[in-house]
Amino acid sequence: MSAAVEAGELTVAVPEHVTVERPKNRDHGDYATNVALQLAKAAGTPPRAVAELVAARLRELPGVAKVDIAGPGFLNITLDAATQGELARSIVEAGAAYGRNEALKGLKINLEFVSANPTGPIHIGGVRWAAVGDSLARVLKATGAEVTTEYYLNDAGVQITKFAASLQAAANGKPVPSDGYVGEYIVDIAKAITDGVPGVLDLPEDEQLEVFRTEGLKLMVAEIKRSMDEFGTHFDTYFSEKSLHDSGAVEKAIERLREQGHVFDQDGAIWLRTTDFGDDKDRVLIKADGETTYFAADAAYYLSKRDRGSEVSVYMLGADHHGYVNRLKAIAACAGDDMDRNIEVKIGQFVKMLRDGEEVRMSKRAGNIITIDDVIDWIGVDAARYTLARSSTDSTITLDINVLTSQTNENPVFYVQYAHTRMCGVQRKANERGIVKCAAEDFKPELLATEWESDLLGHLGEFPRVLAGAGELREPHRVATYLEKLAAKYHRFYDHCQILPKGDEPVTDLTHARLWLADATRTVIANGLGLLGVSTPERM
Template sequence: MTPSDLAELLHGTAATVLADRGLDVSVLPETLTVERPRNPEHGDYATNVAMQVAKKAGVNPRELATWLAEALTAADGIDSAEVAGPGFLNIRLAADAQGAIVAKVLAERNEYGNGGDLAGKKVNLEFVSANPTGPIHLGGTRWAAVGDALGRILTAQGADVTREYYFNDHGAQIDRYTRSLIAAALGEPAPEDGYAGAYIVDIAREVLAQRPDALDLPVDERDEVFRSIGVDSIFAHIKRTLHEFGVDFDVYFHENSLFESGAVDKAVEKLKTSGSLYLADGAWWLRSTDYGDDKDRVVIKSDGNAAYIAGDIAYFQDKRSRGFDLCIYMLGADHHGYIARLKAAAAAAGDDPDTVEVLIGQMVNLVRGGEVVKMSKRAGTVIRLDDLVEAIGVDAARYALVRSSVDQSIDIDLDLWTSTTSENPVYYVQYAHARLSSIARNAADLGLGTDGADLSLLTHDREGDLIRTIGEYPRVLAKAAELREPHRVARYLEELAGTYHRFYDSCRILPMGDEEPGAIHTARLALCAAARQVLGNGLELLGVSAPERM
């Protein structure tokens, strides 16, 4: 019986108890909360439902809790239910009900933990979207890991997710990039507002290799050659780097296409017609303060050129025209202003602002020997995704970037994440999976399996701890999807690994020496198989490998 199953049983029991006594059943919330108590001596699960609803029902909380305890104790799968304090309920599951969790995992395998909360919802998930003016930096790397994990988690909850990369190949940053390439090709220093680093020199050489005559062309043609080849080159590098990091996108959307197709002009005209834009000081402004923004935003500047938000508006409308119910944007720490701006753009177009969600990711620092690592020689001024992967590997990099809430800045200690100790979180979790895989191999060598396991034999406290931790996985996954917080899965895996290691230290799994295999060995092998499955499922959602040997 998983926590969700117990919550459902509790709801039905409470409804029956209230109805039998002529009390108002509608006071029950749709979902009741059951939690694992901090002190395991208090039971397997606890609930405060009696304290939640007693006053509304017109009864004493402890009296209601007593009625619930009596009814629950008589229910299948419940060993005991006891009243504590002013009306808490402490519940212990019967051994066979706990064993049912193990059986469920072994039956569902890769599907265990998945849910249908987002079934039928079409989600556009835009992340990374690094400017095509240089390699992916550390901030973009964080979004690559978190965004990819979030996409997997949303999919596991039934959503139809499209991973999208918005390629900013229009505007002033591309002009600066082009000028930087030309300067490098001419052997000149980078422009004051340009881009530096060895990669700029490399790409300039690539342009000249493809077009040896580039520097001899008329200025406009020269600029276009350097822009076109230069953008294609860095974009190819970005895509290759992300692929090697385990991140691929369904759609690569080019900002420039919005201008070339006339989509920006069309979107602006639509807002003018609706009255959402007004003309002042020669510029067209979005009435974004009407929708919660701190100030109105210029959409068309006084010189007639489109401001950056014009592309954002057209891009959002394009997403909606493709049938997305929810558009999630994952942006950097300096983009807080975009939250209200994008919601205002949606509302101004007559759409529901809640079709837009903006997640803001905070900064990442690399630390080695207690000192912050300052820069990458290749990129010139920033740490690249490649630098992080080279330092600690893909698995550790992805895990390190995912395991903290994105609204927190993080320091990645390179010494820690390359260590092979229990202090290294990814090593700790992967080692648990490898240890479980070793047990499965050894069991197979002995001719032992999990068929016919009597799971009601799993009554040891450490067995119960492990079973209940396994049972929490579906709820953790649902909450991670609901709150868009993949770090919940990482932290859960660490808890599961720790619970497993403690179980391993307390409970002998395989027969020793001449000992005859018994039913308890089969049951514990089944429990190990379930733990291994859940660790593997969770690591897969994070895009981290689940090694069988370490």
């Protein structure tokens, strides 16, 4: 295309982006593009005529076997086997770096996820965000973004007082308040406090309550960090809501928003005019009695993220937080930011768990919720992380314990991990027989010419594009979808293409070429699973 423009055959500007895709039908070549249709109007030339010009130039490129024109001007491009097979060498040599790109280079993102109240164990909805959020962070970093992962601790407000009162009641052998927290964990934490703070029960009730508030919060946050660590999810920052109030950040945020012209006083209260930016009603920042609202802390928290260098603040919230979308975006707009660029709010849908066809609803330890420890005990970290991250967050997920603990193709994480172990098995057998993959300079990529090898190579080549799209769209499930297709293509290749010689058959150049291809596939599966925080076992 550029050559046609430079030669004066087309009088158009070369577009920055050209769509090139893998056709679903292999008869349509290795790659297809609609660039001729994209250029036709600007060139003042029929699309088919533009396609003829571009096709003629493409046919001159080394490695292009043929270029066909279909329909009104679609270009179907077929590479020769050597050019396509060369990808195997490139992937193996790149190793863990293969797929990484700079699609989001320099973009500074604050990614907040989980952020469950520190009043109990992480529940199953938070587990979903732990898997998705951590995977998204890995994907964003792999596409060049500078990412800060953050857990927002709601350690101020009424819920913390209820939590402290529940601990105090349990420690004193009294019934937990009707609006308090229940479950074995409350008893466990209360005992830990009485054991760790001798004489606490001898204090006046108000002083007791403060001890249970302070110590209970410490123990609960430590428990959250422990469970997140066991799940393989790590945060750069645990940000305290209480710190916003103690530091005066809330009052400063209100003044900054007032300077922007969106704060007003009415009925003795202080308001933010969020309806100017799509919210369904204006929001109170400080009530008439002087009490600061949660919304005021939300505003201060957003400004804190921006002050700490975040260009884009991504909030990942639970299924019951739909009402937060417009109000959070309105905060950004009231602060003078672009509500369509500087802030993104993702809402995750519900998660259900089944065992023997029946829904599992409760945890013994937490009382009325399924916790992260339950999920890990029932299906393991790998199965949980992979399954929770493999679906769009717009959809409800059902985790079937029976399926996810089985070693069958119905279990998606087993299916992908099994492909990895199959490749490791090939390498082990080769080592046992003294077969060493040839040096890179002796690799003959042109021998990878069967339809199964071509199909596998074509899909391997898609990984950088898939990864870039997953980062740009904030959709890590695209990586899982890609991996499952890759595993299927590898299994077909394995079933149709003999990799190692049988019996006394000689080791040939084709043997070495297929070992390179198997190693390339293993590399990509390992890279993809790593982005999802899932292990790559060598045996199963």
